[in-house]
Each structure stands twice: as C-alpha cells, then as structure tokens.
Amino acid sequence: MISVxxxxxxxxxxxxxxxQEATALLQSETDYQGxxxxxxxxxxxxxxxxxxxxxxIKIALQAAxxxxxxxxNNESLASVFSSSEGDLDIIDQICLALTEVxxxxxxxxxxxxxxxxxxxxxxxxxGSRQGSSSLGGLDGSFATGLLEAAVQSVVEQIPVxxxxxxxxxxxxxxxxxPIDEPFSIAMLLNAESDASMARLNxxxxxxxxxxxxxxxxxxxxxxxxxxxxxLPILEAIAQNRSASITLPYLPGLNLQAELQPC
Amino acid sequence: MTPLSITHFTLxxxxxxxxxxxxxxxxxxxxxxxxxDLENVDxxxxxxxxxxxEDMPLxxxxxxxxCRNNRLAQLALQQDEFLPAVKQAVERYGSDxxxxxxxxxxxxxxxxxxxxxxxxxxxxxxEFTPRxxxxxxxxxxxxxxxxxxxxxxxxxxxxxxxxxxxxxxAYRYITAGVCDAAIVGGVDSLCLTTLYGFNALDLVSxxxxxxxxxxxxxxxxxxxxxxxxxxxxxxGDSYPSLIxxxxxxxxxxxxxxxxxxxxxxxxxxxxxxxxxxEIGDIDYINLHGTATRSNDASEDSAVCGLFGDQTxxxxxxxxxxxxxxxxxxxxxIFALLCLQDGLLPQNLQTEQQDDSLxxxxxxxxxxxELRHVLSNSFGFGGNNCSLIFGAAA
Numbered sequence: 001m002i003s004v005x006x007x008x009x010x011x012x013x014x015x016x017x018x019x020q021e022a023t024a025l026l027q028s029e030t031d032y033q034g035x036x037x038x039x040x041x042x043x044x045x046x047x048x049x050x051x052x053x054x055x056x057i058k059i060a061l062q063a064a065x066x067x068x069x070x071x072x073n074n075e076s077l078a079s080v081f082s083s084s085e086g087d088l089d090i091i092d093q094i095c096l097a098l099t100e101v102x103x104x105x106x107x108x109x110x111x112x113x114x115x116x117x118x119x120x121x122x123x124x125x126x127g128s129r130q131g132s133s134s135l136g137g138l139d140g141s142f143a144t145g146l147l148e149a150a151v152q153s154v155v156e157q158i159p160v161x162x163x164x165x166x167x168x169x170x171x172x173x174x175x176x177x178p179i180d181e182p183f184s185i186a187m188l189l190n191a192e193s194d195a196s197m198a199r200l201n202x203x204x205x206x207x208x209x210x211x212x213x214x215x216x217x218x219x220x221x222x223x224x225x226x227x228x229x230x231l232p233i234l235e236a237i238a239q240n241r242s243a244s245i246t247l248p249y250l251p252g253l254n255l256q257a258e259l260q261p262c
Numbered sequence: 263m264t265p266l267s268i269t270h271f272t273l274x275x276x277x278x279x280x281x282x283x284x285x286x287x288x289x290x291x292x293x294x295x296x297x298x299d300l301e302n303v304d305x306x307x308x309x310x311x312x313x314x315x316e317d318m319p320l321x322x323x324x325x326x327x328x329c330r331n332n333r334l335a336q337l338a339l340q341q342d343e344f345l346p347a348v349k350q351a352v353e354r355y356g357s358d359x360x361x362x363x364x365x366x367x368x369x370x371x372x373x374x375x376x377x378x379x380x381x382x383x384x385x386x387x388x389e390f391t392p393r394x395x396x397x398x399x400x401x402x403x404x405x406x407x408x409x410x411x412x413x414x415x416x417x418x419x420x421x422x423x424x425x426x427x428x429x430x431x432a433y434r435y436i437t438a439g440v441c442d443a444a445i446v447g448g449v450d451s452l453c454l455t456t457l458y459g460f461n462a463l464d465l466v467s468x469x470x471x472x473x474x475x476x477x478x479x480x481x482x483x484x485x486x487x488x489x490x491x492x493x494x495x496x497x498g499d500s501y502p503s504l505i506x507x508x509x510x511x512x513x514x515x516x517x518x519x520x521x522x523x524x525x526x527x528x529x530x531x532x533x534x535x536x537x538x539x540e541i542g543d544i545d546y547i548n549l550h551g552t553a554t555r556s557n558d559a560s561e562d563s564a565v566c567g568l569f570g571d572q573t574x575x576x577x578x579x580x581x582x583x584x585x586x587x588x589x590x591x592x593x594x595i596f597a598l599l600c601l602q603d604g605l606l607p608q609n610l611q612t613e614q615q616d617d618s619l620x621x622x623x624x625x626x627x628x629x630x631e632l633r634h635v636l637s638n639s640f641g642f643g644g645n646n647c648s649l650i651f652g653a654a655a
Contacts, residue, residue, distance in 0.1 A: 002438055052516075075513075085397065086419075091371070094455055095378040103458045110459030111517035111642055114367065115398055115419035120643025123511035129528055131509030132645060133427060134420050136398030144399075144416060147440070148431065155434040172378075172385070176392050204414055204440070206358065251403065252412050253358075 001203045004150040005196035005262065006237065007159070010066030010186035012038060012059055013221065013228070018066050025218075026231075026238035032217040037182055038062075044125030052108050053121060055182075056087040060118035060165040061125065063186035068161065074126035077188070078152055079161040081119040082135040082145025084226040085177055087112065088169040118165070130158070139178075141166075141226040142185070143247040143255035149189050150202055159190045166225040181224035185234070193262075198237050201258040208254050211245045233257060263536045265503035265652060266433060267495045269351075272342035273595040274334070275486030275582045276310030280341035284581075285599045288607045291627065293581055295470045295482055300452050302379075307466045310484025310583030311452060312337070327404040329370030329395035330451040330485075335405060338449070338487035348409050351443055351491055361441035362415040363432045364402040365425025365448040367587030367641075369417075370395035372453040401449055405489075414441050419587065421641030422550070423509075424448060425488070426590025429649055430507040432492050442494070448591035449487035456483055456586060463517065465554050471584075473551035473577035474558050474623045475612040481552045484583025488591035490598075502598050505634070505652040506539065508532025512644025518556055519640065523564025526550075529646040530568055530636065537650045539634060541569050544650070546606050548593045548637040549621075551577020552584050561638065562619040569621075576624040580610030590639040594649055597635040601653040604631050 009019045015035020016022050025032060042061035045053065053061075060081060068074055085091075090113045097105045111117070116134035123132055133152075137144030142164045149162035165184035169177045190196070211232040213219040222231045229247055236243035240261045249255040272280060276294030277287040287294065295308045312334055320328040320336060339345060351360055373395040377386045394400055402417035414435060418427050425448020432444035460466045460481060467480035492504065510532065512525035519526070534541065547569070550561055558577075565575060578596055585592050600607060606628035615623050633653050640646045 002440065084399075091374065091396075094459065095375055098375055098454045098458060099379050099381075103454070105455075105458045105462045107459075107462040107517075110455075110462055113455070113459065114421040114642045116421060116641070116643040116645055117516065119420070120511070120516050120645065123513045123644060124515070127513050129510050129513050129525055131427075131430075131647075132420070132511050132643075133418055133431065133509075134643075134645075136417050136419060138393055138397060138399045138403075140399075147414070148416060151431075151434045151438045151440060155437050172381075173392075176386065176390055206412070250406070250415055253414070 001201050002150045002154055003199065003201045004153050004189045004191055005193040006187050006198050006200060007190055007193050007196045008067040008188040010063040012063050012184045014181055022234060023238040026235045031215040032221055045121060049121065049124065054087055054089055054112060056167045057118045057121055059167060059182055059184040060163050061122055063184035064122055064161060064163045067186035067188050075128050077128055077161045078130040078158050079119055079122060079132040080145050080149040082137060082141045082164045084136060084138055084141040084166055085179065086115045087117060088173055092170040092172060139226050140249040142229045143249040147202060147255055153189045154191045157191055159188060162187045162189055164227040164230065166227045179225050183225040183228040185227050185230045196262045198262055199260045203256050205254045205256040206252060208246050210248045210254060233259060265495060265505045266492045267499050267501040267503050268598060269491045269493050269501050270344060270347035271490035271595050271598055272338060272344040273488040273592060274312060274338035274341055275585060275592055276312060276484055277581060279337060281599060285603060287581055288605060291608055291610060293470060293610055295583055303454060303457055305457055305461055306468045308470050308482040309452060310482060312485050324408060326391060326394045327400060329373045331370040331401065331449055332404045334451050334485060334487045335401060335449040336408060338489060339408060344489055347491060355442045357411050358413040359442040360411050361413055361432060361435050361444045362402050362406045362411055363428035363444055363446045364405055365418045365428045365587050365590055366398060366401045367419060367421050367424055367450050368453055368455055369398050369400050371455050372451065375454050405447060409445065420645040421643055422586050422589050423639040423641040423645045423647040424587040424590060426639035426647035426649055427509060429504050430509055444492040445489060446492055447489035448588040450585055450587035451485040470611050471553035471579055472611045473553040473579055473609055474615050474619055476614050476616040478553045478558060480554055482583040484585040486582060486585035486588040486592045488595045500654045502601050502654050503652050506533040506537030506650035508648045510646045514644050517642050519560035521560060523560040525644055525646045526561055526564035526640055527568050529648040533636065533648040533650045543634050544573055544636050545632040546600060546635045547573055547575040548597050548635065549575050549577040550638040550640045551579055553579060558619065562621050566620040571620045571622055573622060574606050574624050574628065575621045576607050576609040578607055590647065593637045597637045597651045601632050601635055601651060604629050
C-alpha cells in the first residue's frame with residue numbers, strides 16, 4: 001500500500017474556473033450545469049514562451065499554477081504529467097502537413113509534439129530542475145499518474161506535482177478518441193505533510209467496478225475525459241469525508257484509493 | 263540505493279536482432295546505418311532501419327495492436343530466449359506481481375500518418391484504431407498482453423529519455439512494493455513525423471552521423487527495441503545490476519539543451535550519489551551524443567564539468583542512429599554488453615574531435631575490465647536521465 005497526502009489542488013473544466021468553484025459544486029445539492037471553459041492564460045510563462053503553447057499545454061499549466069499558487073518552492077518539486085492522448089491538435093496538424101507537397105511540418109509544432117511538452121514548459125516556468133515523468137494511460141490516465149506520483153513521493157521523499165489533463169480531439173480524430181470535454185486536474189502530493197487536505201492509501205485491485213457519481217451531469221463529466229475520472233476523489237475531499245474509491249487503471253486491474261480527510 | 267539485478271535482457275535495432283548482433287557490430291565497428299529508403303520519404307539522410315517489419319503483422323489475439331512499433335516490440339521480445347525467461351519469472355513471482363515499464367516517444371504514430379494519407383471523402387478510415395496503435399499506452403498494454411501479465415504497467419513518454427527513465431520507475435515500484443519484479447523496455451520505430459520534424463528543425467544529417475566531430479551536422483534517426491528483467495538481488499547472484507539513476511529537467515528551452523548542460527550534470531551527479539560512487543569509479547560513459555552541434559556541446563560541458571577530461575566516453579549513435587524513445591534501453595543494454603565483454607566501443611564515424619569539446623572521446627575501441635558504466639539519455643523538453651550499471655560480481 002502506498003500512502004500519501006494531498007496538499008493542494010488545482011482544477012479547470014467547462015464552467016469550473018478553479019478548485020474553489022469545484023468545491024462549491026461538489027458540496028452543493030445541485031447537479032453540474034456545464035458552462036464556458038475559463039480563459040486559459042497561465043502566467044508562469046514569459047510571453048514569448050506562451051505564444052508557442054497550445055490549448056492542451058495551457059490547460060495543463062493553468063491547473064498546475066492554481067495548485068502551486070501559494071508555494072515559494074516550485075523549483076524543488078518533481079512532477080508527473082499524465083494525459084490519455086497528449087496534444088491532438090498538433091498530431092492532427094503534423095499528420096495533415098505530412099500529406100502535403102513538401103511536407104511542411106512546423107518546427108515549433110514538432111518540438112511541442114512530444115508528450116512531455118507541457119511538463120517541459122512547466123519546468124521552464126517554475127524553474128524546476130527536478131525529475132519529470134510524462135505518462136499516457138488511456139482511460140486509466142488519472143490512476144496511472146496518481147500511482148506514479150505517489151510512488152515517487154514515498155520512495156524519493158519529495159513533494160510531487162501531479163497534472164492530468166485532456167482536450168477533446170480535432171474533428172478528424174473525434175470518432176476515434178472518447179474525449180468529449182476539456183479537463184485538467186493538478187494535485188500536490190507529499191508523503192508526509194502538516195497542511196494536507198486528505199490522506200490517500202493506494203493499492204491495486206483486480207476487477208471490481210469503478211466508482212461512479214450519483215448526480216447524472218457530474219457522472220457524464222466524469223466519463224467525458226480520462227482526467228475527469230478523478231472526480232470521485234475530488235467529491236470526497238470537497239465533502240470532507242472518508243471514502244473508498246475504485247479508479248479505472250488497466251485492463252483487469254483497478255486502483256483502489258482509501259481516502260481520509262485531514 | 264539497493265542494486266537491482268538485471269537477470270535477462272535483449273536488444274533489436276539496425277545492427278540486427280538479438281544481443282549477439284549488437285555486440286558483434288560494436289566489436290568490429292560495423293554501422294547499421296543506411297541511406298534512407300523508407301516508403302513515402304524523400305529526404306536525403308541516413309537511417310537505422312530494422313529489416314522485415316513490413317512482413318511481420320501481429321497475429322491472433324494480438325492483431326488489434328498491429329503497427330510498426332508493436333511489431334518491433336514483438337520481434338525484440340522473441341530474441342535471446344527472453345520469452346522463456348519471462349515465463350520463469352512468472353512462475354517465481356506470479357503474473358500479477360511483475361510490472362511492465364515501457365518507454366516510447368511516438369508509439370505507433372505511423373499508423374495515424376497512414377490514416378491521414380488514405381482519407382476517404384475527407385474522413386479517416388473506419389478501421390483506424392489509435393488506442394491500440396498510436397496511443398502512448400499501446401506499447402505498455404501490448405507488452406503486458408503479449409507476456410500474459412496482469413499487474414501494474416506504465417508507459418513513459420519523455421522524448422529521448424523515455425526508456426532510460428523506465429529503470430528509475432521500476433526501481434521505485436519494486437522498492438515501494440507495488441510489484442516484485444519488472445520488465446523494463448523501450449521501443450520506437452521510424453515514422454514520417456520524426457524524420458520530417460527533425461528535418462524542419464535542421465537537425466537531420468545527410469551523412470552518417472559523427473558525434474563530437476568538428477564537422478558534425480546532425481542526427482540520423484533509427485528504430486529499435488530492447489527489454490530487461492529487473493529483480494531484487496538474491497544471495498549468490500551473478501548478474502549485472504542497476505546501481506544508480508538520476509533524473510532532472512533543464513528548465514531552459516523546449517528543444518535546445520542548456521548551454522552548460524546544467525540539467526545533464528545534475529542527472530549524472532544524482533546517479534553517482536545513488537550508486538555511492540566517485541567520478542573515478544566510472545570506467546566508461548556511453549554518451550547521449552546525438553551529433554547535433556548544440557547537443558554534443560552541452561553534454562560535453564556537463565561531462566567535463568563533472569568528470570574532467572579523462573573518463574573514456576563514446577556515443578554509439580553512429581552504430582544505430584538515434585532511436586529516440588528507445589535510445590535509453592538501447593544504450594543501457596550496450597552498457598551491459600560492454601560490462602560483460604570488457605569493451606570500450608569506438609565513437610564510430612568521427613574522424614577528428616571538435617577542438618572546442620574536451621571529453622575523452624574514443625576514436626578507436628578499447629578493451630579492459632569494466633566495473634561501472636554510466637549511460638546518458640537526454641530529451642526534448644529538457645528531460646534528462648543518467649543510469650549507472652555495475653558488472654556482475
């Protein structure tokens with residue numbers, strides 16, 4: 001069993017600007033109403049770097065920035081970035097360019113096409129020279145990132161930033177990739193903490209059924225993006241209650257999260 | 263750190279299938295590079311291509327995963343009695359207690375390129391199944407299924423450090439008790455995205471690459487796959503081992519390394535600290551050494567800043583090309599082969615070392631007993647990983 005604390009959270013989704021708004025929603029009796037995606041404008045990058053970034057990079061950085069807003073030790077954080085599909089706009093544009101005469105692939109798009117592009121921009125913006133891992137895990141992307149970040153924190157005894165993010169695919173790829181809504185969740189994990197929101201005990205569990213949300217629109221949001229599979233954990237944290245949550249992880253294997261509020 | 267035994271390993275790349283082909287090439291100075299003849303590519307460059315992948319479709323229950331990248335992974339798994347070794351490990355630990363840790367940069371993106379090229383009335387073909395091919399996790403899911411494992415699995419994609427970082431991840435999962443043993447691996451295959459992408463950055467050489475050479479002018483892209491089994495050491499073991507790792511970020515620029523190699527140096531320093539070794543204990547450094555002007559200069563600065571100018575170094579990119587997400591595992595296994603064989607491989611194709619670079623580059627191969635070898639892997643996004651391997655006791 002892996003035991004870590006959650007110290008900070010950042011969140012961006014349609015109609016949800018930040019973790020504070022998410023908390024209010026998850027505590028209330030009313031269901032999710034949707035809405036506009038907040039303006040994505042992470043301030044950690046210099047304007048020349050920000051110009052080169054995409055909506056995928058920005059949604060990852062915006063949640064990260066919120067989770068770390070009160071901290072002054074960003075340079076000491078290791079990081080784990082997890083995304084089911086990475087930056088599909090760039091994949092789309094590069095694959096289109098490859099069908100054209102002269103194959104006019106954009107150099108900036110190519111270097112942004114690496115799966116660790118958001119992590120690279122984050123390390124530049126935060127000034128962190130610590131290790132950084134970028135993962136993909138299809139529908140299990142959140143559980144994959146959470147387990148990796150927790151293991152890093154426990155074994156290396158360091159605080160780890162986890163960011164899990166998705167953007168819906170561009171038109172050509174939509175029929176093939178089940179991401180309907182943009183979503184980005186960031187968590188600061190630490191093995192031990194004096195100021196945490198909750199403690200998570202993680203273990204893998206064969207089979208079982210993934211935890212669902214009782215409100216229909218919120219449950220639809222949970223299923224709209226792999227990163228939104230984090231919502232049952234977020235709901236329990238917002239409601240300050242203990243919970244036993246089953247997250248989709250791998251074929252035939254779930255990640256079990258026992259959550260206790262601190 | 264407590265070392266982990268590397269009880270089995272295998273490697274496939276342009277030098278051939280299996281460890282023996284790679285070792286023979288390293289010993290004799292035979293390059294696997296060839297003029298680029300990949301279908302639908304009109305670039306004048308050299309590549310490190312694995313022969314025959316076009317005629318090796320995945321069959322049976324694995325056929326959904328069929329793509330160049332997973333074919334290459336399967337071909338590599340079939341060499342060096344690796345599959346029987348996994349079977350033995352399953353008998354020892356159970357199929358749910360062996361983790362899979364895969365590194366890949368572009369996974370099966372070639373399938374997506376083909377889907378875009380063969381659009382029908384503007385739409386991608388209905389038989390396109392990117393979750394089994396293009397997706398980063400396709401590689402780890404495929405290997406997990408192919409080996410009949412049902413425990414933890416992870417796919418790391420940090421560009422050219424991807425399959426070096428799998429060693430660090432596996433060490434942590436075993437230490438934390440998430441699994442008892444690990445299959446670590448990496449696979450990346452030739453595709454238009456990387457060939458034309460690196461070309462757009464003016465980083466592709468029209469000649470066989472020459473790391474550290476005064477006249478070096480870019481990379482050759484290669485493909486490859488490799489796998490290793492990591493286990494906790496048992497009394498009486500006589501296996502080489504993973505004894506140190508370091509991971510860092512440059513925090514500098516997306517595609518240009520830090521000019522003084524600060525992040526690279528930090529990764530090597532961490533690896534030395536974990537291994538509890540001094541700089542004089544490292545007998546050979548397998549450089550990342552891509553042969554671009556800025557990458558080699560940055561790494562040279564980092565290596566010389568930490569080790570001085572005595573430690574024997576070479577880049578083996580002149581043998582295999584730059585296998586990108588598979589570079590980490592490829593060069594980790596080169597390190598293991600060199601430890602076993604007492605071989606210091608030459609920095610192939612390099613004629614005259616750049617005067618401004620100070621590392622002790624091996625223009626000719628050497629032979630001597632090796633105890634500890636360090637391998638560097640650095641990627642876009644400023645993502646760095648250094649590994650140290652120790653010889654079998």
